[in-house]
Amino acid sequence: MNRLTLRKIALCGIFTAFAVIAFTLENLFPPLILPGVRLGVSNVFILLSALTLGSVYGYATLIIKILLGSIFSGNVSSVLYSLPAGIISLSLELALLMWTKKVSILATSVAGATLNVTVQNVVFCFVTGSMEYLAYLPYLSLLGAVSGVAVGFTVYLLIKKIKFPFLRNYINSKENDIEYKKGS
Amino acid sequence: MGLGLEKQLLNSQNKLFKKSDVLVYALVIVCVFFLFLFFVIIPSSSQQRGFSIWVEGNKVAEYYYEGQSLSINDRNFEDKIYFDSEKLTITVYYDQAKTQYNVISIDHANKSAKISEANCSVSKDCVYTPSLNGDSAIVCAPHKLKITSLGDLEKTSPVTGGVR
Numbered sequence: 001m002n003r004l005t006l007r008k009i010a011l012c013g014i015f016t017a018f019a020v021i022a023f024t025l026e027n028l029f030p031p032l033i034l035p036g037v038r039l040g041v042s043n044v045f046i047l048l049s050a051l052t053l054g055s056v057y058g059y060a061t062l063i064i065k066i067l068l069g070s071i072f073s074g075n076v077s078s079v080l081y082s083l084p085a086g087i088i089s090l091s092l093e094l095a096l097l098m099w100t101k102k103v104s105i106l107a108t109s110v111a112g113a114t115l116n117v118t119v120q121n122v123v124f125c126f127v128t129g130s131m132e133y134l135a136y137l138p139y140l141s142l143l144g145a146v147s148g149v150a151v152g153f154t155v156y157l158l159i160k161k162i163k164f165p166f167l168r169n170y171i172n173s174k175e176n177d178i179e180y181k182k183g184s
Numbered sequence: 185m186g187l188g189l190e191k192q193l194l195n196s197q198n199k200l201f202k203k204s205d206v207l208v209y210a211l212v213i214v215c216v217f218f219l220f221l222f223f224v225i226i227p228s229s230s231q232q233r234g235f236s237i238w239v240e241g242n243k244v245a246e247y248y249y250e251g252q253s254l255s256i257n258d259r260n261f262e263d264k265i266y267f268d269s270e271k272l273t274i275t276v277y278y279d280q281a282k283t284q285y286n287v288i289s290i291d292h293a294n295k296s297a298k299i300s301e302a303n304c305s306v307s308k309d310c311v312y313t314p315s316l317n318g319d320s321a322i323v324c325a326p327h328k329l330k331i332t333s334l335g336d337l338e339k340t341s342p343v344t345g346g347v348r
Binding site: 027028030031034035036072073074075076077078096100101102103104105106107108110111114118124127128129130132133134135137138141142145153156159160 | 197198199200201202203204205208209211212215216219220222223224241304305306307308309310312313314318319320321323325326328330332333
């Protein structure tokens with residue numbers, strides 16, 4: 001394990017800690033309009049982790065945040081529907097950002113957030129056996145898109161303003177990689 | 185120097201808007217529109233007779249707005265479900281010690297009901313779920329509680345709770 005990997009793991013831990021704290025704090029406030037609807041501040045840190053460190057670290061942040069967050073909020077059964085939704089939407093976001101390179105962070109976040117709430121709602125309906133909850137799906141997806149705008153804009157600003165140590169995943173340039181290793 | 189190059193590359197990559205974004209936004213808008221079409225515009229709500237209370241997938245009780253009657257179907261819940269006819273609330277307990285509970289408030293004027301109190305989790309999603317109307321339901325996932333509307337007289341009883 002070289003020093004670069006160690007630094008990445010440390011930074012991933014910091015992002016994860018922030019994500020869990022944001023998630024737990026958000027849970028203390030009543031939801032916006034419908035149950036389960038939140039601004040999703042924790043997703044800022046998941047996106048940052050995935051963007052600056054790499055997709056594996058993004059998934060690690062996501063999974064640890066969901067597991068710890070559900071334990072802290074006392075709703076362990078929520079793992080059943082938030083984990084698949086989180087993994088699917090993060091995969092979509094990474095695919096949009098890293099493979100195509102033609103989509104902005106804002107649009108990625110909107111698509112990811114909308115998919116997240118949709119999958120979460122559908123899985124929730126199957127897990128609890130209550131198809132009546134599908135009636136909330138349109139409202140949830142719309143609110144998800146709105147929260148995606150907020151999260152996406154925050155990540156855009158953060159990446160623009162703050163000098164993150166590992167941005168080569170997002171920039172994806174060999175030349176920059178070498179330059180950067182010298183710098184650190 | 186390395187950081188200067190990084191900054192340059194970053195600013196060319198990190199834009200608020202890129203051309204392909206239009207496609208993503210259009211897709212999201214179309215999806216949301218169709219969801220609204222299927223779930224909001226087409227279905228219509230109707231007057232309700234009452235509601236059923238389900239715990240762990242079993243129908244344990246039924247409440248009818250007319251006559252304010254509560255009938256408990258499950259023997260195990262005979263001493264765990266309480267109806268307060270003054271406050272118009274039904275309290276459901278899940279254990280003998282009565283530590284875990286949900287309180288259902290009944291609104292006779294609108295023939296509706298909602299969960300007004302619970303100690304299920306920190307976020308209390310069930311308490312913030314909108315009142316019953318039409319074919320809707322309220323779910324408390326930690327307590328495995330579900331409340332479903334009893335629908336019109338003409339309709340078949342929503343026993344499965346899974347068919348719209």
